Amino acid sequence: MYTTELKDKDQKAAAVSLADEDPEKLAAFEARVAADDFIEPKDWMPEAYRKTLVRQISQHAHSEIVGMLPEGNWITRAPNLRRKAILLAKVQDEGGHGLYLYAAAETLGTSREEMIDALHSGKAKYSTIFNYPTLTWADIGAIGWLVDGAAIMNQVPLQRTSYGPYARAMVRICKEESFHQRQGYEIMSVLAAGTAEQKRMAQDALNRWWWPSLMMFGPPDDKSPNTAQSVRWRIKRETNDELRQRFVDVTVPQAEAIGLRVPDPALTWNDERGSYDFGAIDWEEFYAVVRGEGPVAKERTQARVKAWEDGAWVREAAVAHASKRALKMAAE
Amino acid sequence: MADDVLFDHALRLGDDALVMGQRLSEWCGHAPMLEVDLALANIALDLLGQATHFLNLAGEIEGKGRDADALAFHRDVLDFRNCLLVEQPNGDFAQTIARQFLFSNWQELLMREIAAAPEPRLAAIGAKAVKEIAYHAKFASEWVVRLGDGTAESRTRMIAGLEWMWRFVDELFDPMDGAPSRRGEWDARINRTLTEAGLELPKPRRGAMGGRAGHHSEHLGHLLTEMQFLQRAYPGATW
Ligand SMILES: [Fe+2]
Ligand SMILES: [Fe+2]
Ligand SMILES: [Fe+2]
Numbered sequence: 001m002y003t004t005e006l007k008d009k010d011q012k013a014a015a016v017s018l019a020d021e022d023p024e025k026l027a028a029f030e031a032r033v034a035a036d037d038f039i040e041p042k043d044w045m046p047e048a049y050r051k052t053l054v055r056q057i058s059q060h061a062h063s064e065i066v067g068m069l070p071e072g073n074w075i076t077r078a079p080n081l082r083r084k085a086i087l088l089a090k091v092q093d094e095g096g097h098g099l100y101l102y103a104a105a106e107t108l109g110t111s112r113e114e115m116i117d118a119l120h121s122g123k124a125k126y127s128t129i130f131n132y133p134t135l136t137w138a139d140i141g142a143i144g145w146l147v148d149g150a151a152i153m154n155q156v157p158l159q160r161t162s163y164g165p166y167a168r169a170m171v172r173i174c175k176e177e178s179f180h181q182r183q184g185y186e187i188m189s190v191l192a193a194g195t196a197e198q199k200r201m202a203q204d205a206l207n208r209w210w211w212p213s214l215m216m217f218g219p220p221d222d223k224s225p226n227t228a229q230s231v232r233w234r235i236k237r238e239t240n241d242e243l244r245q246r247f248v249d250v251t252v253p254q255a256e257a258i259g260l261r262v263p264d265p266a267l268t269w270n271d272e273r274g275s276y277d278f279g280a281i282d283w284e285e286f287y288a289v290v291r292g293e294g295p296v297a298k299e300r301t302q303a304r305v306k307a308w309e310d311g312a313w314v315r316e317a318a319v320a321h322a323s324k325r326a327l328k329m330a331a332e
Numbered sequence: 333m334a335d336d337v338l339f340d341h342a343l344r345l346g347d348d349a350l351v352m353g354q355r356l357s358e359w360c361g362h363a364p365m366l367e368v369d370l371a372l373a374n375i376a377l378d379l380l381g382q383a384t385h386f387l388n389l390a391g392e393i394e395g396k397g398r399d400a401d402a403l404a405f406h407r408d409v410l411d412f413r414n415c416l417l418v419e420q421p422n423g424d425f426a427q428t429i430a431r432q433f434l435f436s437n438w439q440e441l442l443m444r445e446i447a448a449a450p451e452p453r454l455a456a457i458g459a460k461a462v463k464e465i466a467y468h469a470k471f472a473s474e475w476v477v478r479l480g481d482g483t484a485e486s487r488t489r490m491i492a493g494l495e496w497m498w499r500f501v502d503e504l505f506d507p508m509d510g511a512p513s514r515r516g517e518w519d520a521r522i523n524r525t526l527t528e529a530g531l532e533l534p535k536p537r538r539g540a541m542g543g544r545a546g547h548h549s550e551h552l553g554h555l556l557t558e559m560q561f562l563q564r565a566y567p568g569a570t571w
Pocket of ligand 3: 148
């Protein structure tokens with residue numbers, strides 16, 4: 001998951017408009033949210049809340065859809081029939097998540113087409129993690145374990161997010177993400193206990209995916225001006241750094257349990273904090289990937305645009321057939 | 333049924349489902365719309381499940397310790413027994429739908445017989461599969477109608493897709509399966525849908541045959557190269 005608050009141009013505009021809202025309505029809204037009430041599509045809400053949500057939910061939806069590509073890359077090459085079926089079902093789940101999330105965002109008045117156009121034009125962002133390539137089968141294990149694992153950390157609190165349709169989509173999605181995480185970890189365990197070549201694959205995948213996974217939680221709190229507002233509105237429920245720390249604390253022992261080494265020389269257990277201290281994240285890399293300079297960003301966008309454009313005649317045909325049929329029914 | 337005949341029969345059923353499922357899985361993440369992406373993945377998953385059951389059964393009958401994975405990942409072209417239709421490339425969406433339409437309508441009729449056959453292990457797999465395949469045939473037939481009736485472009489593409497696939501139809505009714513009896517009902521189904529779609533039956537032509545004897549099109553070798561890569565590159569590893 002992918003609510004890393006990647007900025008786009010709407011954001012500044014949104015921040016300004018809060019001053020224009022009816023103060024009484026705004027106060028009532030804030031009180032409901034503070035009382036952990038769910039906001040529903042027909043309820044009054046500040047424009048900035050609506051915009052922030054559309055941005056966050058559509059980013060999340062896009063991430064599910066673009067996220068089908070790196071793993072889809074291995075469906076036809078999965079090593080046996082069981083792994084092939086599990087992977088295909090997993091990637092299909094991600095498509096389903098995209099579908100629920102687009103539907104949740106549509107309740108806020110933005111159509112799926114508009115959101116998809118924004119993705120294809122580069123205006124809308126998706127999680128930076130999917131701009132890294134899947135080189136070996138172990139990457140499928142690493143993605144399930146780390147990327148779906150990070151997604152769960154991020155999404156579990158969102159099951160109680162203030163916007164009802166988003167919260168309900170999250171409940172459904174979280175169940176499936178935890179399956180994915182377990183399946184990914186299982187792939188990694190088998191590889192880590194396998195031949196020397198398989199162990200090498202597994203360690204190499206962890207080396208490549210570890211830091212990008214930590215970046216999935218978004219910029220550090222002091223560089224993330226939106227976090228405070230989003231936490232107050234219960235659009236986020238915990239800060240980026242809190243979630244990242246929890247992910248590290250859960251994941252490091254899992255790596256140790258299967259004999260893999262987390263690629264961070266600064267990683268140490270801090271008894272006082274009851275948490276791991278870990279090394280500095282390369283934020284330069286993160287911001288570059290956000291800007292669209294990730295290693296396979298071009299391939300990802302190109303694949304999405306190609307699928308959409310190649311499918312245009314199919315969608316047109318479906319619409320044309322439906323309207324012909326409706327005319328016929330009306331005439332009968 | 334003698335064991336070698338039964339082995340060959342299960343292998344044909346398994347290979348059809350495996351190769352068709354592998355082809356469909358190539359669409360995942362690239363379909364014309366999200367709903368279709370999910371539907372194609374569903375069909376592929378059903379087929380992979382059928383393949384696993386039929387190939388495990390084939391291995392069991394053979395009694396040489398081969399399971400579904402051994403059969404799927406460690407045979408070369410000459411030993412695959414699928415029909416030529418299922419190994420044909422996806423092409424555009426209309427070509428994929430044409431292939432699915434011709435195949436699923438045939439596979440449904442075949443599986444009904446298998447579900448009622450005296451061999452209990454085959455029948456058990458067939459009984460479950462027949463429900464899945466009925467949905468596949470419905471999905472593909474509905475799309476044939478949409479594309480045939482939709483726009484000038486979709487109609488042209490649907491005709492081209494059927495043209496591409498039509499030469500592989502006769503092989504489906506190879507007497508080896510005791511199958512010619514299914515032809516009449518299949519023709520009637522295909523005709524009904526094509527009429528609804530405003531399309532004509534492609535002109536008869538000489539059928540391409542050979543899949544059941546291991547003589548395939550050029551496409552299968554590439555499909556297997558991709559599918560079998562890890563098993564071939566890392567012999568003996570467990571995944
Ligand atoms: Fe997600
Ligand atoms: Fe997901
Ligand atoms: Fe997932």
